[in-house]
Amino acid sequence: MGFLTHRPIDLAALLAAxxxxxxxxxASFLGQVRNxxxxxxxxxxxxxxxxxxxxxxxxxxxxEAESRWNVxxxxxxxxxxxxxxxxxxxxxxxxxxxxxAFAACRYVIEEVKRRVPVWKREFYADGTVAWVDPTATLQxxx
Amino acid sequence: MVTSVMPVAxxxxxxxxxxxxxxxxxxxxxxxxxxxxxxxxxxxxxxDQLRRLPGGDxxxxxxxxxRNLAHADRExxxxxxxxxxxxxxxxxx
Numbered sequence: 001m002g003f004l005t006h007r008p009i010d011l012a013a014l015l016a017a018x019x020x021x022x023x024x025x026x027a028s029f030l031g032q033v034r035n036x037x038x039x040x041x042x043x044x045x046x047x048x049x050x051x052x053x054x055x056x057x058x059x060x061x062x063x064e065a066e067s068r069w070n071v072x073x074x075x076x077x078x079x080x081x082x083x084x085x086x087x088x089x090x091x092x093x094x095x096x097x098x099x100x101a102f103a104a105c106r107y108v109i110e111e112v113k114r115r116v117p118v119w120k121r122e123f124y125a126d127g128t129v130a131w132v133d134p135t136a137t138l139q140x141x142x
Numbered sequence: 143m144v145t146s147v148m149p150v151a152x153x154x155x156x157x158x159x160x161x162x163x164x165x166x167x168x169x170x171x172x173x174x175x176x177x178x179x180x181x182x183x184x185x186x187x188x189x190d191q192l193r194r195l196p197g198g199d200x201x202x203x204x205x206x207x208x209r210n211l212a213h214a215d216r217e218x219x220x221x222x223x224x225x226x227x228x229x230x231x232x233x234x235x
Contacts, residue, residue, distance in 0.1 A: 031235045047234070050163055050227055053211040054234075077234060089235045109235060115213065117227070118234030119164035131165040132233040 003058035004049055006080045009087045014074035018094035023072060025098035027105040031089040033082050037132065041125035045132075047079045047088060050117035061111045071095040071104040077118060156181050158220050160188060161227040166205070170197040179220070185209060186216040188226050205229065 015026065035042050054077070062073040074092040082088060089112060093104035113134075120132040157178045167173045170192065179187050185207045192198045206229040207214050220226060 048164060049234075050161065050208070050229065053208055053227065056211045057213075113232070113235040115232070116234045117163070117208070117229050117232060119230060120233040121164070131230065133165075133231045134233055135231045 002055050003062075003075055004051060004054055004077055004079050006078070009076045009078055009090045011087070011090055011092075014076060014090055014092045015094075018072040018074040018092045020072065020094065023094040023096055023101075025096060025101040026092065026094045027098065027101035028093075029089075029091045029105050029109045030087050031109070033084050033086050033088055035084045037122055040122075042084070043123045043125055044081060044083050045123060046081050046121040047077075048119050048121070049077070049079050051079075054116050054118055057116045058112065061108055061115065064111070065093065065104040065108050068107070069093075069095060069100040069104045071100055073104060073108055075108060075112070077112065077116065079118070153222065154181055155179060156183050156220060156222045156224075158183075158188060158222070158224045158226050160192065161225065163227070164230045166201065166228055166230050169200040170195055183220050184216065185214055185218050185220060185226060188220065189216060189228070192228065201228070206232070 033045060058075055062075050065071060065073050071093045077089045091105050091108045093101045095101040121129060122132055123129050155178050157176055160175050160177050162170055162173055177188060177191055179191060193201060207216060208227040208229060209218055210225050
């Protein structure tokens, strides 16, 4: 199964994929669509991706986490049109103990945001549409 | 019969597949194009050629780039058949 999906992300399936009898510590992170961005009301958004590279980069990130910590990682990123509250990304890291699970989960989501070629087009309540540029919004007070 | 073996000259050009996405595709008006470059070429050569196309002046000074599905610096050499992607600021997660 690929890391990108057009369908709603099934967290239970990811938890099951990472679970094992010897992994009692399971950390998860969900990124969900917010109804605001830089003070503007957001109605919905579209995610698009450079599919083959996004798949490859997600695979590299998961493999890095699994080699750095004793964890099993499950990762999905949604593409297509999403509504407010929909889950855009989900990470599960399961390990024998919580320290490694938390560390690996944090590593995976940070690297996904930094390296995976995915783009977000936001549709605002005022009728305008814009590509999100996180490097530009760094200047704003969050 | 005498057959002469011609030395194989290094190709003088390389053709690469260039992919643009999201805002960059909108600015230059295409998502995929073949570009033929003088050899030797690098990702920087690809960027220089893109900047000469309509809308190319709207590319930032140092965009993110990828070569064959992996992040790459502008100094990285390109060879015939490479897939070079110019990536707008990433916004996943």
